[in-house]
């Protein structure tokens with residue numbers, strides 16, 4: 001038999017090949033098993049619900065507190081469902097929603113149901129515009145909750161000139177209050193160990209202790225300029241804060257772009273030398289990883305949907 005032909009190797013060679021494959025697999029594998037959870041509570045730009053479990057699978061297996069300083073719609077938080085979490089955001093009406101979920105979930109259900117009934121009580125677009133006007137007069141969690149579920153494409157956007165919420169009414173019918181209430185119950189359970197705070201990210205990250213894990217999903221000004229806070233956001237400032245966290249023994253995982261792209265595309269951001277140990281490209285169903293400062297291996301042909309930078313190797 002010709003042992004050089006594929007499929008004709010002697011057993012010993014086959015075994016060695018298999019062992020190499022396993023080692024490689026391990027080197028590229030996730031750090032913990034996280035089950036998917038795809039039922040969102042809010043709709044939000046940059047929402048990671050579809051692949052939050054893949055992101056969370058690259059968090060260290062053992063952590064102190066879980067911290068998410070750009071919590072948005074909380075996809076990764078709820079998917080991970082940490083025993084001890086601190087989730088924050090600098091957008092006041094959004095944090096009002098989360099704090100109400102935590103303190104009084106029945107009130108959250110009522111907020112949604114009231115506005116859902118109001119929408120049925122007249123011409124849909126006109127009713128929606130009234131809710132939007134109420135929000136713009138007095139930005140608040142109750143109106144934002146309903147607007148994010150009923151606006152066009154679930155894209156809550158704000159006008160640069162005056163900061164007013166500007167998204168038109170969606171063409172879909174917002175989910176029934178019964179269905180929303182079920183989601184509230186599920187999300188309440190998953191966030192039971194989490195405290196929600198209104199904080200700038202610098203302050204939130206300064207509070208982290210050694211062994212804590214911070215997941216950062218900041219607004220990315222190139223692709224999310226209409227997102228709250230994105231216009232003034234500077235990634236270089238965030239890198240400095242991450243550097244400080246790393247030096248204090250805090251793990252940091254950073255999503256830096258939510259747009260679809262190929263792993264072949266050139267990195268457009270100058271990443272600080274030595275800050276990140278690993279880069280993971282996450283796709284729906286597939287993921288690939290490159291080790292920095294190690295052997296630099298890549299799987300470059302894959303389409304990816306999210307890019308994750310980790311300050312830790314394992």
Ligand SMILES: C[S@@+](CC[C@H](N)C(=O)[O-])C[C@H]1O[C@@H](n2cnc3c(N)ncnc32)[C@H](O)[C@@H]1O
Pocket residue numbers: 044045046047048049069070071072073074075076088089090091094199200201202217218219220228229230233
């Ligand atoms: C890309 S979104 C997060 C999306 C989230 N991962 C999800 O699944 O919905 C970014 C969030 O950062 C918040 N943000 C913007 N600037 C901030 C700042 N300086 N400090 C804290 N939060 C900020 C925004 O309000 C927004 O909710």
